[in-house]
Structures are given as C-alpha cells and as structure tokens.
Amino acid sequence: MTSGTLVPVFAALGDETRWSILAALGEGDASASALAGRLPVSRQAIAKHLVVLQEVGLVEPVRVGREVRFRVIGAQLSDTARSLETIGAQWDRRLAAIKEIAEGL
Amino acid sequence: MTSGTLVPVFAALGDETRWSILAALGEGDASASALAGRLPVSRQAIAKHLVVLQEVGLVEPVRVGREVRFRVIGAQLSDTARSLETIGAQWDRRLAAIKEIAEGL
DNA sequence: AGTATGTGCAACTCTGGGGTTGCAGCAAGA
C-alpha cells in the first residue's frame, strides 16, 4: 500500500513545517486548530499541509465529535524506508561490481 | 552525519527530474552534458539538479579529463532509509502503546 | 433558542525553484 509513487511522499517529507506537524502529531493525535495553537502558522496553512500528508498516506483523519483529529501512520514511513533501502543497496551493489572490474579481478 | 540534514535530502528526492537523473547515473557515471543527451531537459537544468544532489550527499563529482562525471552514492540513501525506519518504528510503537491502554489492559 | 468553537472554501500575495537562453572561459585534440 505504499502506493507505488514514492516521489510525492518525499516531496511531502521535504518541508520543515510538515515535519513539525508530524512531530506534534507524534505526541498525540490533534486537530488542525489544536496544532495551530502550538505551531507558528495559521490553521489554514496547517490544514493544507494535512491534506498533503493525508494524500501520501502519512496521516489519517479521525472524526471525534465535531472536530477532525489526525493520526500519524508510521507504517507508511517504514514502507518508504524499505524502498529507499532497496534502491540504495542496488546502487551500492553496482558500485561494488564496477570496483571489482576496475581492480582487474 | 545524515541526522541533522534529513529534510533537505527528502526535498531533493521529491522531484521527478532528479530521480530520472539518479536513475540514469545508476546505469553508469555520466557528465551533465551526457545526461542532457538522454533526458528531455537542458544541460544547465541538469547541472542545477546535480548541485542540489551533491549538496545533500546523494551524488559525488569525479573529474575525468576536462569533464566532470557524477556518481551515485547509495550509502546516503541507505542512511536516510535507516533514519526513516527508526522514526516510523517509534510512531508505530507509540500507537501500539496507546492501543493497549485503550483496550483496558 | 443562542452562542461559541471547529471546519471548509475561496481569493490573494509572494517567495522559491525548475527551466530556459546566452555568453564567457577553459582544457584537450587537430
């Protein structure tokens, strides 16, 4: 369920404000308004970020009464991490192979 | 080493063009001019991307005669992957703990 | 009922970054 398109996930993770949102959510689910009280940005800005985070599966909305709290989905990070690890390993293997060839083997 | 500058790495990885550059470099080191022949963007655009990739340690310049070839550094991807994995695991552990509490335990 | 708080939508500004073209500089081969 990593959605195959991991570039948008990285784009989502490439913003400081979104990381502070994720960090804040890491200490407990919270609504956009609650987050706006803790972070130096407006509620609407946070709402937009939450949309982005939700679209890439890093966060999940949970209705609690009339408010919408958001929860971090750690599994998405783990999946993304595994994809990265795989790609990095492939490149390292290629480099190792080239090195062997270069050294005459 | 990778810790403090995590976000810029993600920002660098959050661009399709840079991924195609990385993919192209994955098949062998190449110069900006060589890449410009393979990708549908100008050499200068690629040069800028290479600067970004180099700044976050995803790529390394190698002078070969009068040209500058670039090599992918897979280790940086692996390091970043490990950081992600750790964070994701922490969040998942917190969610698990909350679930236990919620279930009465 | 009325009030208050949280959410959603829309318009707007403005900076950053992806992309381009053009030109100057410089190293290697003829």
Place this chain on the structure above:
DNA sequence: TCTTGCTGCAACCCCAGAGTTGCACATACT
C-alpha cells in the same frame, strides 16, 4: 596554433506551493 566540446556563471520567465485573511457553514454546549 586553432578549433571543438564541456563547463560555469548570470539573467530571465513562469508556475507551484507556502502562507495569509476573510467569510460561510456546521456542530456541540448552555
């Protein structure tokens, strides 16, 4: 030497997106 091809720098365009304000709507609480 001259010439060719690769690099580096600078100026410029353009749009996506981060942020704001303002207002309308809905849902809970009294």
